[in-house]
Amino acid sequence: MAILRDRELTDSAAVAPAAAGAAVGGAQTQSRASRRSTLVSGLTVLATLLVFPFVVPSVYLQNVITEVLIFGIFAMSLDLLIGYTGLVSFGHAAFFGVAAYTAAIVATRYSDNLLATLAAGVVAAGLLAVPTGGLAIRSSGIYFLMLTLAFSQIVYAAAWKWTWLTGGSNGLAGVPRPKFGGFDFSSPATFYYLVLVFFVATFLALRRLVSSPLGHSFIGVRENESRMQAIGYDVWRIKLASFVIAGLFGGLAGALFSYYNGFVSPHDVYWSVSGHVMIMVIIGGAGTLVGPVLGAAFFLIVQNVVSSQTDRWPLIMGLAFIFFVLAARRGIVGMYLDAVAVARAAARR
Amino acid sequence: MNAQILSPLIIQILNGLAFSMLLFLLAAGLSVIFGMMDFINLAHGAFYMLGAYLGLTATQRLGNFWVALIVVPIIVAALGFALEKILLRPLYKRGHLDQVLLTFGLAFVVTDMIRWIWGADIRSVPQPPELTGAIPLGITAYPRYRGFVIVAGLVLAAALWAIQARTRIGAVIRAGVADKEMVGGLGINISLVFACVFAFGVGLAALSGVIAGPFLSLAPGMDAEQLILSLIVVVVGGMGTLKGAFWGSIVVGLADTFGKIYVPDFSLMVIFAIMAAILLVRPNGLFGRAVT
Numbered sequence: 001m002a003i004l005r006d007r008e009l010t011d012s013a014a015v016a017p018a019a020a021g022a023a024v025g026g027a028q029t030q031s032r033a034s035r036r037s038t039l040v041s042g043l044t045v046l047a048t049l050l051v052f053p054f055v056v057p058s059v060y061l062q063n064v065i066t067e068v069l070i071f072g073i074f075a076m077s078l079d080l081l082i083g084y085t086g087l088v089s090f091g092h093a094a095f096f097g098v099a100a101y102t103a104a105i106v107a108t109r110y111s112d113n114l115l116a117t118l119a120a121g122v123v124a125a126g127l128l129a130v131p132t133g134g135l136a137i138r139s140s141g142i143y144f145l146m147l148t149l150a151f152s153q154i155v156y157a158a159a160w161k162w163t164w165l166t167g168g169s170n171g172l173a174g175v176p177r178p179k180f181g182g183f184d185f186s187s188p189a190t191f192y193y194l195v196l197v198f199f200v201a202t203f204l205a206l207r208r209l210v211s212s213p214l215g216h217s218f219i220g221v222r223e224n225e226s227r228m229q230a231i232g233y234d235v236w237r238i239k240l241a242s243f244v245i246a247g248l249f250g251g252l253a254g255a256l257f258s259y260y261n262g263f264v265s266p267h268d269v270y271w272s273v274s275g276h277v278m279i280m281v282i283i284g285g286a287g288t289l290v291g292p293v294l295g296a297a298f299f300l301i302v303q304n305v306v307s308s309q310t311d312r313w314p315l316i317m318g319l320a321f322i323f324f325v326l327a328a329r330r331g332i333v334g335m336y337l338d339a340v341a342v343a344r345a346a347a348r349r
Numbered sequence: 350m351n352a353q354i355l356s357p358l359i360i361q362i363l364n365g366l367a368f369s370m371l372l373f374l375l376a377a378g379l380s381v382i383f384g385m386m387d388f389i390n391l392a393h394g395a396f397y398m399l400g401a402y403l404g405l406t407a408t409q410r411l412g413n414f415w416v417a418l419i420v421v422p423i424i425v426a427a428l429g430f431a432l433e434k435i436l437l438r439p440l441y442k443r444g445h446l447d448q449v450l451l452t453f454g455l456a457f458v459v460t461d462m463i464r465w466i467w468g469a470d471i472r473s474v475p476q477p478p479e480l481t482g483a484i485p486l487g488i489t490a491y492p493r494y495r496g497f498v499i500v501a502g503l504v505l506a507a508a509l510w511a512i513q514a515r516t517r518i519g520a521v522i523r524a525g526v527a528d529k530e531m532v533g534g535l536g537i538n539i540s541l542v543f544a545c546v547f548a549f550g551v552g553l554a555a556l557s558g559v560i561a562g563p564f565l566s567l568a569p570g571m572d573a574e575q576l577i578l579s580l581i582v583v584v585v586g587g588m589g590t591l592k593g594a595f596w597g598s599i600v601v602g603l604a605d606t607f608g609k610i611y612v613p614d615f616s617l618m619v620i621f622a623i624m625a626a627i628l629l630v631r632p633n634g635l636f637g638r639a640v641t
Contacts, residue, residue: 088446135625139632142389145449146584147628150621153577157617271577275453282450312465318457325451326439 049196053189062188063260064304068297069192069199070256075280075292076206077249082278083287084210085242086222087137090145090274091152092250094132095125097269098155099251100258101166104175107258114178114185114194118255125251126244128155133243137236140225152274159266171265175258185259195256202249206289209245218242279317283324285331294332356489361606367495367564369602370502374557375579376586376594377509378550384526384589385546386437388448394576395459396551400425400558401567402467405474414477414563421559426552433547438540460572469569474562494563501560506595513591522546526589578605581624587637596635 053062074096081087099121106120136147159166166172177186178194185191209215217238220228229235258264267273276299284295299317307313328335379393400421407417436455440447476494483490513519524532525542533539557575565571578601586597604623608616627635 088449135629139628142383142445142449142588143584143628143632145389146580147625149577150581150624154618154621157615157621161614161618271573278450278453312461314457315461315465318454318461321454322436322451322458325447325454326436329443329447 046200053192059188062192064300066188066192066195066260068293068300069195070253070260071277071280071296071300072293073199073202073256074250074253074277075284075296076202076289077246077253078277079281079286079289079292080206080210080218080242080246080249082281083289083292084215084222085218085239087140087239087242088145088278089136089148089243089246090271090278091132091148091150092246092277093269093271093273094148094152094155095129095247095250096254096257096273096277097152097159097264098128099125099254100264100268101159101172103255104172104258104264105165107175107178108172112176112179114180117178117259118252121255121258122248122251125254126248129244129247130240133240133247137239137243149271149274152269152271156266156269156271159269166264166266169266171263171267173263175262175264177259177262191260195260198252198256202252203289203293206249210289214238214241279321283321283331285333288331288333291331291333298332359486359489360491361610362603363491363495363499365603365606366599367498367502367602368606369598370498370506371557371561371564372575372579372582372602373502373506373595373598374553374560375575376582376598377506377591378553379579380583380586380589380591380594381522382547382550383583385522385529386448386543388445388452389580390452390547390550391449391576392452392455392459393551393554393579394572394574395456395463396425396429396554397558397561397575398463398567398572399428399459400555401474401562401571402463402472402558403555404559404562405467405472405567408474408562414474418556418559422552422556425555426548429551430544430548433544437547438544456572456576460569464569467567472567474567476563480563498560498564505556506591509591578620581620583634585624585627585634587631587634590636593634593636 049065052065056062074092077095078089078092081089081092102124103117103121107117111117132148132151136144136151139147160168162168177184177191179185183190185194210218217228217233220233221235221238221242225235228238254268257268277296280295280299281292282295283298284293285291302320303313303317306316310316324331330337375393375397379390382388382390382393403421403424404414404417407421408414411417432455436451437448440451480494480497482493484493484496511519513523521532521537521542525539525546529539532542561575579598582594582597582601584597585600586593586595600623601620604620605616608619612619631637
């Protein structure tokens with residue numbers, strides 16, 4: 001009975017995101033033609049992003065796209081947890097925020113060197129992810145969600161109260177754009193390219209990861225934890241690895257965000273930030289890597305457009321989110337794949 | 350001399366208990382919904398907030414707090430019943446995560462509508478004239494309205510316990526928490542029970558909001574604050590049990606009140622630390638059943 005139920009679960013819930021992942025992410029089973037088309041579309045997107053600052057001189061738009069790329073990194077890191085390992089974290093802002101604060105503290109007090117600030121931020125996020133992840137993955141489902149929320153709220157309270165270190169409610173202002181060797185990333189366009197480099201590196205690294213044996217074991221845990229355990233995998237370690245890697249990349253996004261914004265405040269660690277990045281993952285399509293980036297783009301661009309017109313952005317975002325949960329659970333990527341499938345079927349007929 | 354030390358302590362304990370009772374009403378609804386339907390209603394705080402603002406309007410328009418206390422929870426419960434049928438029902442076939450996500454979106458919609466209608470200013474509800482002033486307690490005195498909150502909370506807790514333990518409806522709900530397929534198999538209309546449980550839980554949240562009106566102030570953000578505390582209550586006490594919601598509320602309400610006095614900088618951390626400590630020792634909360 002239990003086995004039967006497990007198999008049903010695998011069949012119904014798993015195939016959709018797995019199929020999306022295969023088509024977009026590039027699993028081994030892909031045909032050569034579709035792999036080539038993935039490569040072509042990837043290179044097209046990359047080329048567009050590379051020439052973007054030359055074609056669009058607007059500083060405002062360059063900043064918007066920079067922000068999209070930063071949150072794209074953040075959303076991809078959460079997708080590793082939600083979409084691939086099946087761990088729904090509601091406290092991912094903790095790593096983003098801790099890295100943002102650490103990078104800001106190092107940059108304002110000691111050195112605005114790119115490597116120093118970035119490494120400090122990412123290491124801080126990793127150091128936080130090991131114990132909190134180790135504790136949180138002892139439980140699962142709703143309890144996991146609650147524990148991650150609780151840990152992130154502790155970080156929020158610390159950011160709010162440790163005034164001597166974090167500036168308390170005033171936050172830390174005047175975070176400089178980083179320098180590296182002779183390079184100074186202070187102009188919007190140079191900073192855009194810096195973020196783009198990290199974005200592409202993150203995307204390639206995570207794509208590589210999810211098609212590696214470790215990545216497959218993440219998916220195995222998502223699909224059927226007890227079976228993975230029965231086969232002999234150390235599920236606890238797999239989950240911890242996923243949690244820490246997600247935390248490190250979340251930290252990378254946080255450190256980049258502190259340079260981008262020039263300002264870090266307790267708001268950046270608040271649970272609403274965890275909620276927003278989760279919305280990006282779901283709207284874009286969990287378990288696809290590309291989807292969460294599209295989700296981040298959709299979220300931030302619509303937010304920019306809507307909030308310049310009306311104060312009702314939370315209402316519109318809430319309704320959009322409800323629509324995706326009810327009617328398009330596989331997100332933007334899922335809608336696209338469905339449309340492609342319909343078009344192909346029509347062409348064949 | 351003793352009275353000087355003792356009376357602030359008594360007052361703080363009573364303040365803690367009054368706050369605990371507000372949390373209990375929220376957490377009881379959250380817990381019953383979770384026990385029955387296996388998902389966390391992240392819009393629970395939004396319904397609490399809706400109850401508080403509707404209570405404000407009803408008290409102002411009707412000039413009577415007591416009518417608001419009865420009418421508002423019924424209106425919000427009816428809304429909950431409709432939302433369950435329209436939005437949550439289609440998701441039963443899918444995982445519980447989708448329901449959690451849906452209520453998260455719903456929370457944004459409801460709180461932003463409230464902000465739209467009532468604005469973002471801090472509002473307060475006048476205390477009913479019968480409950481202004483203070484109750485003499487020998488060595489000290491205590492605000493009458495807060496005393497009412499404590500008594501009302503205890504009475505409602507007793508009533509909920511009686512419903513759960515002594516009535517047919519309570520038996521159906523307890524059976525549903527234990528094994529809903531079996532309850533359905535016994536010929537009970539389980540989807541109607543689900544809708545009623547959701548409506549009832551949401552109504553309790555609104556009741557908590559109406560009671561909170563003259564006690565706490567009304568402002569955007571009140572939903573998230575109270576939602577997080579009541580989630581902690583449910584996790585500390587154990588999901589799906591009324592007993593857990595009650596004792597969890599007492600623990601969190603007192604910890605919050607005393608934390609704010611003795612370690613004002615770290616009151617939130619105190620509560621989360623207590624929660625983490627309890628979960629490490631008892632992963633399913635104080636009175637929780639194992640969740641698979």
